[in-house]
Amino acid sequence: MNQPLSVTFLGTGTSQGIPVIGSDHPVCKSSDPRDHRLRVSVLLEWDAYTYVIDCGPDFRQQMLRENVGKVDGILLTHEHSDHTAGLDDIRPYYFRQGNIQFYAAERVFNALHQRFAYMFELENKYPGAPAIDEVCISPDTPFIIGGKEVRVIEADHGGLSVFGFRIGGFTYLTDVKTIPEKELEKIKGTKVLVLNALREKPHQSHLNISEALELVDKIGPETTYFTHISHLLGFHSEVELNLPENVHLAYDGLKITI
Numbered sequence: 432m433n434q435p436l437s438v439t440f441l442g443t444g445t446s447q448g449i450p451v452i453g454s455d456h457p458v459c460k461s462s463d464p465r466d467h468r469l470r471v472s473v474l475l476e477w478d479a480y481t482y483v484i485d486c487g488p489d490f491r492q493q494m495l496r497e498n499v500g501k502v503d504g505i506l507l508t509h510e511h512s513d514h515t516a517g518l519d520d521i522r523p524y525y526f527r528q529g530n531i532q533f534y535a536a537e538r539v540f541n542a543l544h545q546r547f548a549y550m551f552e553l554e555n556k557y558p559g560a561p562a563i564d565e566v567c568i569s570p571d572t573p574f575i576i577g578g579k580e581v582r583v584i585e586a587d588h589g590g591l592s593v594f595g596f597r598i599g600g601f602t603y604l605t606d607v608k609t610i611p612e613k614e615l616e617k618i619k620g621t622k623v624l625v626l627n628a629l630r631e632k633p634h635q636s637h638l639n640i641s642e643a644l645e646l647v648d649k650i651g652p653e654t655t656y657f658t659h660i661s662h663l664l665g666f667h668s669e670v671e672l673n674l675p676e677n678v679h680l681a682y683d684g685l686k687i688t689i
Contacts, residue, residue, distance in 0.1 A: 434478050436476075436477045437688050438473055438687050438688070439473065441483070441489075441683070443682055444470055444660060445468075445659055445660065445661045449660075449662045458666055463667055464682075466662075467683065469487075469492065469683055472487055474493075477577065481501055482506065483504075483505045483506070485508055486514070486516075486520075486521070487516055490521075502528075504532040505521070506581070507535035507594075508595065508596075509536075510539045515546070518543065518547055519550075522559070531563055534576070536594060569583065570584065579598050579599065581596050581598050582596070582597040584618060586614065588607060589635050593607065597618060597621060601622070602618050602623070604625065604626050604627065605659045607637070607638055622653045624652035626656075627658055628640045628643035628644075628657035628658075629661050630661045647678060656685075660681075667680055667682060
């Protein structure tokens, strides 16, 4: 089988999500469901395979919303909590499937060993704790999932290395501030690019919208979807109107096919 890659945006918000707890900002009070954003993540499906990029604190809610019955593996961009704090919620999959493969940098696994120590104990492990298979990845070596090659793109997130992923004509990048030229070469020719665009005002570790648009022009994808969006960027409906024709704001639940 060789079905197209289906991508579902599980979450498109920043580390606080939208609405932000206790905020009176107009976007946080919006009735437009596209302005309600869980923490950033995508679901990838093709043939009989199901993979997720990042496993944040909204993982359980996202899996229930999309009725995801199995997960073949999870790819992690980096170790920050909005990308990893849902790790314990893999338990229903673990109980049915056994160990789930996680793909990440060695540094990220080291952080998970500290934060979720009970999952990695070798002796007297609590019987309800899940387990994972650690697959260390690097920008130098592509790897295979479900018969598809994944190329790893290394970017900078305010001094922290983060991984993006390219699968065929689809490239996913989040929490990016800068990308080295040699890594940009891996992205060129992509059909669909997903890229973070935090807000209008510059940020020390994330692309703002003008920086993201400049990067889109440099890469030249057919279509771009912005993600990791702050309430400070504005209302979805208003921001979307001011974007180029081939650039869109992603929103939770959006499904695309490549």
